[in-house]
Amino acid sequence: LDDLDSNLWILEPTLPARRSCVERRIALWEGGASVVIVLDHDKPRGVPIMVRFLGVTMATIKAVGSSGSVADWRASFAEFVAEEEEVEGKKIADEIRKYGGDVSSRDKKRWSEERSIRANLELWLGSPLPSPLSTEKSDYLVECGICYSHRLPVMSEEDENTNDEDGPLPEEKCSNSNCNRYYHESCLFEWLHSLPTARVSFDRIFGSCPYCCEGVSVKVLNRAQH
Numbered sequence: 001l002d003d004l005d006s007n008l009w010i011l012e013p014t015l016p017a018r019r020s021c022v023e024r025r026i027a028l029w030e031g032g033a034s035v036v037i038v039l040d041h042d043k044p045r046g047v048p049i050m051v052r053f054l055g056v057t058m059a060t061i062k063a064v065g066s067s068g069s070v071a072d073w074r075a076s077f078a079e080f081v082a083e084e085e086e087v088e089g090k091k092i093a094d095e096i097r098k099y100g101g102d103v104s105s106r107d108k109k110r111w112s113e114e115r116s117i118r119a120n121l122e123l124w125l126g127s128p129l130p131s132p133l134s135t136e137k138s139d140y141l142v143e144c145g146i147c148y149s150h151r152l153p154v155m156s157e158e159d160e161n162t163n164d165e166d167g168p169l170p171e172e173k174c175s176n177s178n179c180n181r182y183y184h185e186s187c188l189f190e191w192l193h194s195l196p197t198a199r200v201s202f203d204r205i206f207g208s209c210p211y212c213c214e215g216v217s218v219k220v221l222n223r224a225q226h
Helices: 002-007 058-063 070-080 086-098 117-125 185-193
Strands: 010-012 023-029 033-038 050-054 199-201 204-208 215-219
Touching: 002 023, 002 117, 050 070, 070 117, 185 204, 185 215
Parallel strands: none
Antiparallel strands: 010 023, 023 033, 033 050, 199 204, 204 215
């Protein structure tokens, strides 16, 4: 973790983090794309026990000159971390097939515990990850276009304290490639709910983007959800 914290942009948690905290959200490229990994306490260089991609969309993939779909990216990572053991291999193979990957390929690069976590991630990505030595953290933190915050604070019902690191991220995005604004789900819902021209169909509300006026939609939320 010291290697990750020193050489990569760690978007969350706020550093320095507790030594017991094995979760890191790492910036992949500008525009809000990041990967969340949770490491195994017993095998810190092993395959992360949880991996989640945030902000990896067709628009952000094209913006960095890459090709393929979001499913292709997930499949490529599933192949990269696939283990050769028969039992584990079957589970990974099912995941690869789910996203249309090539299970028969045995000569692909694999995750190795002999490398650092950073080296494994960069080998899979095919390029160096963003570093504090050459870029600014603000290039990778996406703000909501309505409330202008990164995470919405969560109010504790017990002590009325807020926790800024547990709140939702701005993951809703305008599909207009010339806009690409991000919004918190609840912020966008409140915005659309206030528009007299908004319409509801099934479980989604439709309206116009606050910036470019293109059509956007978001899941209808109950008041208790935000």
